[in-house]
Amino acid sequence: MKKLVLIGNGMAGIRTIEEIIKREPEQYEITIFGSEPYPNYNRILLSLVLQGDSKVDDIVLNDYDWYKNYGIVLHSGDEVTKVDTENQLVYSSEGKEVPYDKLIFATGSNPFMLPIDGADKEGVIAFRDIKDCETMISTSKSYKKAAVIGGGLLGLEAARGLLNLDMEVDVIHIQDYLMERQLDEPAADMLKKELEDQGMNFLMGKETVKIRGKNRVSSLLFKDGSSIKADLIVMAIGIKPNIALAKEAGLEVERAIVVDDYMQTSAPNVYAVGECVQHRGMVYGLVAPLYEQGKVLAEHITSQTPEQTAGYEGTLLYTQLKVSGVDVFSAGEFVDKEDTKAIRVHDEFEGIYKKVVVRDNKVIGSVLFGDTSDSPRLLDMMKSEQDISEMNKVSILPSEQERGTGESPVVAMAESETICGCNGVCKGDITDAVKTKELSSVQEVTQVTNAGRSCGGCKPLVSDLLEHTLGEEFNKADQKQPMCGCTDHTHEEVQAEIKEKHLTLVREVMNVLEWENKEGCSSCRPAINYYINMVHPLEAEDDANSRFINERVHANIQNDGTFSVVPRMYGGVTNPDELRKIANVADKYNVKMVKVTGGQRLDLLGVNKEDLPGMWEELGMPSGHAYGKAVRTVKTCVGQDFCRFGTQDSIQMGIDIEKKFQGVQTPHKVKMGVSACPRNCAESMIKDIGIVGLQGAWEMYVGGNGGIDLRQGELLCTVETDQEVLDMISAYMQYYRESARYLERTSHWIERLGLEHVKAVVVDDKKRQAELIERMETTLSTFNEPWEQIIQDGKIKQDYYEVKVTS
Numbered sequence: 001m002k003k004l005v006l007i008g009n010g011m012a013g014i015r016t017i018e019e020i021i022k023r024e025p026e027q028y029e030i031t032i033f034g035s036e037p038y039p040n041y042n043r044i045l046l047s048l049v050l051q052g053d054s055k056v057d058d059i060v061l062n063d064y065d066w067y068k069n070y071g072i073v074l075h076s077g078d079e080v081t082k083v084d085t086e087n088q089l090v091y092s093s094e095g096k097e098v099p100y101d102k103l104i105f106a107t108g109s110n111p112f113m114l115p116i117d118g119a120d121k122e123g124v125i126a127f128r129d130i131k132d133c134e135t136m137i138s139t140s141k142s143y144k145k146a147a148v149i150g151g152g153l154l155g156l157e158a159a160r161g162l163l164n165l166d167m168e169v170d171v172i173h174i175q176d177y178l179m180e181r182q183l184d185e186p187a188a189d190m191l192k193k194e195l196e197d198q199g200m201n202f203l204m205g206k207e208t209v210k211i212r213g214k215n216r217v218s219s220l221l222f223k224d225g226s227s228i229k230a231d232l233i234v235m236a237i238g239i240k241p242n243i244a245l246a247k248e249a250g251l252e253v254e255r256a257i258v259v260d261d262y263m264q265t266s267a268p269n270v271y272a273v274g275e276c277v278q279h280r281g282m283v284y285g286l287v288a289p290l291y292e293q294g295k296v297l298a299e300h301i302t303s304q305t306p307e308q309t310a311g312y313e314g315t316l317l318y319t320q321l322k323v324s325g326v327d328v329f330s331a332g333e334f335v336d337k338e339d340t341k342a343i344r345v346h347d348e349f350e351g352i353y354k355k356v357v358v359r360d361n362k363v364i365g366s367v368l369f370g371d372t373s374d375s376p377r378l379l380d381m382m383k384s385e386q387d388i389s390e391m392n393k394v395s396i397l398p399s400e401q402e403r404g405t406g407e408s409p410v411v412a413m414a415e416s417e418t419i420c421g422c423n424g425v426c427k428g429d430i431t432d433a434v435k436t437k438e439l440s441s442v443q444e445v446t447q448v449t450n451a452g453r454s455c456g457g458c459k460p461l462v463s464d465l466l467e468h469t470l471g472e473e474f475n476k477a478d479q480k481q482p483m484c485g486c487t488d489h490t491h492e493e494v495q496a497e498i499k500e501k502h503l504t505l506v507r508e509v510m511n512v513l514e515w516e517n518k519e520g521c522s523s524c525r526p527a528i529n530y531y532i533n534m535v536h537p538l539e540a541e542d543d544a545n546s547r548f549i550n551e552r553v554h555a556n557i558q559n560d561g562t563f564s565v566v567p568r569m570y571g572g573v574t575n576p577d578e579l580r581k582i583a584n585v586a587d588k589y590n591v592k593m594v595k596v597t598g599g600q601r602l603d604l605l606g607v608n609k610e611d612l613p614g615m616w617e618e619l620g621m622p623s624g625h626a627y628g629k630a631v632r633t634v635k636t637c638v639g640q641d642f643c644r645f646g647t648q649d650s651i652q653m654g655i656d657i658e659k660k661f662q663g664v665q666t667p668h669k670v671k672m673g674v675s676a677c678p679r680n681c682a683e684s685m686i687k688d689i690g691i692v693g694l695q696g697a698w699e700m701y702v703g704g705n706g707g708i709d710l711r712q713g714e715l716l717c718t719v720e721t722d723q724e725v726l727d728m729i730s731a732y733m734q735y736y737r738e739s740a741r742y743l744e745r746t747s748h749w750i751e752r753l754g755l756e757h758v759k760a761v762v763v764d765d766k767k768r769q770a771e772l773i774e775r776m777e778t779t780l781s782t783f784n785e786p787w788e789q790i791i792q793d794g795k796i797k798q799d800y801y802e803v804k805v806t807s
């Protein structure tokens with residue numbers, strides 16, 4: 001057997017070996033060297049490990065048994081230090097000398113590190129491998145302030161992960177807008193706004209010139225003389241191909257190792273794939289092109305007629321950002337030029353931006369923000385260089401109505417359209433595999449076709465396609481989604497176990513359900529804490545440390561590290577006494593701004609954390625819970641006492657609702673509105689619960705949302721009396737509390753369950769309705785005004801307000 005040696009046990013190298021084995025399992029005796037001490041893992045998913053959605057063990061792509069099963073000799077943790085191309089030998093750091101007939105370089109890249117004063121200090125790292133990921137996770141346990149240098153894909157994914165680890169995150173970007181290599185300015189601005197809302201702080205147009213600190217980093221200095229504090233610095237300013245070994249071996253290198261269309265280097269029998277490669281002047285940093293290169297090389301070196309195999313011609317690049325809550329897509333040429341024209345849709349209400357760039361009647365690039373469902377079709381048009389001169393230009397970006405609402409975009413996709421960009425798998429490949437190989441779960445589709453095996457971004461589409469192809473045979477239960485990377489249990493299973501085993505402590509849940517990550521993470525701990533309190537309201541022990549910072553300190557943290565204070569004003573009604581108190585504390589504590597909120601409250605912004613207890617004591621008003629996953633505000637219109645259209649007393653109804661349900665913990669925030677006639681001045685139709693008065697009756701609308709997922713509420717029921725309104729809210733909200741997943745807004749929850757189902761439980765089934773109301777009453781009986789407790793408890797004051805929690 002001929003000897004094949006691979007240098008680099010990473011994603012591109014091992015995919016090439018998989019492709020070789022698939023074609024000719026017996027042709028080569030394979031030896032692999034990898035400097036990292038692990039089997040091949042999915043580097044892409046490090047972002048999800050950091051974000052708490054996956055764990056290191058889950059991202060292994062080929063475990064040690066895989067190498068054994070295929071008779072591959074793996075030297076992990078052993079670096080190749082020299083290649084002798086004349087005698088066809090490689091030498092390793094552990095003293096191995098291995099001959100080859102064919103050699104593949106797949107040495108990847110190294111992160112680029114700024115060569116500035118202080119870059120060698122403790123606490124300055126990159127984000128490239130498992131070690132970096134583990135360093136960030138462990139640093140977050142002792143330090144709180146992180147700075148990410150670089151507002152590209154990697155920097156933003158790192159920043160999201162660090163936020164999930166409860167760190168404060170500054171992102172320093174050298175350009176004036178984010179991801180300038182993938183986005184144009186409007187899309188980048190929308191992205192920045194969304195990420196700011198998620199808690200990131202941006203310093204734009206800043207060039208870092210020095211890192212200060214004794215042994216460990218303590219601050220960064222910028223060219224303009226300003227500086228910021230930091231306990232951890234993550235550099236994400238690009239990568240440089242790892243070519244030192246190839247250069248020393250005498251291979252032709254420029255920016256990377258130069259290869260021809262068969263991935264052959266300048267030396268005989270030596271090939272290269274992956275990020276270390278330069279092909280027709282291009283160096284790639286995403287897996288899709290690297291996998292295509294691997295396929296071409298595998299075909300070439302396993303073929304009896306290698307010169308007749310198809311060569312590699314380059315890849316059309318496209319990217320997606322892996323940050324939850326953000327949909328961004330970018331492909332091809334997206335910058336306007338003199339010879340290009342663009343079709344644009346910019347819907348500020350929906351938070352959607354779409355741009356399609358056209359040259360010579362062909363789509364050559366696109367940027368999508370907020371709704372990326374057009375991406376497979378646009379990619380297909382770009383790849384096939386479709387002539388669009390006959391097309392109505394508006395139909396290139398159809399609205400949701402034109403596409404048919406509620407239906408997954410896979411239904412309308414052509415068989416040739418790509419579903420999994422990373423692995424180049426199109427719709428037809430998947431439907432064929434599902435039918436011929438009788439596949440019934442996403443996992444099986446991934447095993448057979450590779451779709452979903454890399455960034456995972458296509459999994460929802462794969463699942464939709466599976467459902468569409470299988471029809472009634474599709475079993476949702478097979479598509480199990482674990483709560484996070486710490487466990488295999490789903491949200492539903494965790495909740496059921498809490499009930500069945502009567503678990504009342506967060507730690508107890510993690511122990512009994514054998515959490516793989518013993519400490520849990522910032523995704524699962526708040527969810528478990530919510531579930532134990534919801535299931536056992538009288539016995540659960542609330543764990544403040546499992547709450548997000550805002551809920552822990554009962555105030556909303558702002559982008560400059562100060563907090564906002566929102567006292568409760570039932571139904572949006574206040575009086576001179578309250579206003580005087582608010583004015584007094586605003587003066588005394590130098591509040592930066594007093595702002596009327598969309599929910600008809602007064603927001604005191606720019607408060608120092610240490611001042612919070614004192615302010616609340618002097619205000620003597622209840623907390624508005626503006627920071628919590630809880631019942632927030634009940635907005636009201638002036639109603640029948642003042643408005644000539646008013647048919648009901650909306651103000652009193654709003655006050656009654658707010659007094660009854662204030663502070664109830666819910667899976668996500670719940671906003672309400674009461675209008676006294678269908679003119680709807682309190683915007684009841686875009687609230688989680690909206691009440692609208694009619695002559696002698698009240699309508700109750702549910703599932704509305706006025707935010708990024710704009711959604712109109714749907715009519716749940718019409719009732720006659722005020723008491724019925726309160727009862728229906730009790731039953732509905734309790735059912736939401738019990739059946740929604742933590743962090744699922746009512747609008748998403750109702751779409752998942754369907755209005756008819758919710759109606760059947762909450763309105764039609766009187767027995768269940770009564771039980772839900774009873775359980776809500778039990779929860780309501782446990783309500784405590786948080787600030788009353790904090791003001792009286794010296795220890796809480798000391799732990800959360802005097803000791804610095806966030807800096």
Ligand SMILES: Cc1cc2nc3c(=O)[nH]c(=O)nc-3n(C[C@H](O)[C@H](O)[C@H](O)COP(=O)(O)OP(=O)(O)OC[C@H]3O[C@@H](n4cnc5c(N)ncnc54)[C@H](O)[C@@H]3O)c2cc1C
Nearest residue numbers: 008010011012034035043079080107108274275285286287
């Ligand atoms: C956090 C993160 C998120 C990412 N997200 C995405 C994404 O969403 N989509 C996407 O397409 N891409 C993404 N990427 C990029 C993607 O991971 C890379 O393009 C891909 O891993 C490159 O594969 P490679 O095999 O060329 O290099 P690598 O994966 O870097 O593998 C090279 C391996 O070779 C080893 N090696 C180097 N020199 C030697 C030597 N002399 N001897 C032995 N071993 C050696 C290295 O230690 C390394 O293990 C992401 C990258 C990171 C870091």
Ligand SMILES: NC(=O)c1ccc[n+]([C@@H]2O[C@H](COP(=O)([O-])OP(=O)(O)OC[C@H]3O[C@@H](n4cnc5c(N)ncnc54)[C@H](O)[C@@H]3O)[C@@H](O)[C@H]2O)c1
Nearest residue numbers: 150151152153154155172173174236237238285320321322
């Ligand atoms: N979702 C994804 O597809 C994904 C995610 C992570 C990483 N990656 C890949 O990993 C590689 C590394 O990613 P990356 O984001 O580091 O590289 P990048 O080159 O895409 O972006 C680096 C960013 O850093 C900025 N920058 C450069 N110098 C700077 C400085 N001195 N101060 C502040 N900002 C500076 C640049 O303007 C640029 O926007 C890339 O190949 C990327 O494609 C992809």
Ligand code: SF4
Nearest residue numbers: 637643646677680681
């Ligand atoms: S909703 Fe109707 S009753 Fe209320 S203020 Fe508006 S018009 Fe008047």
Ligand code: FES
Nearest residue numbers: 420422454455456
């Ligand atoms: S698109 Fe990345 S795995 Fe399918």
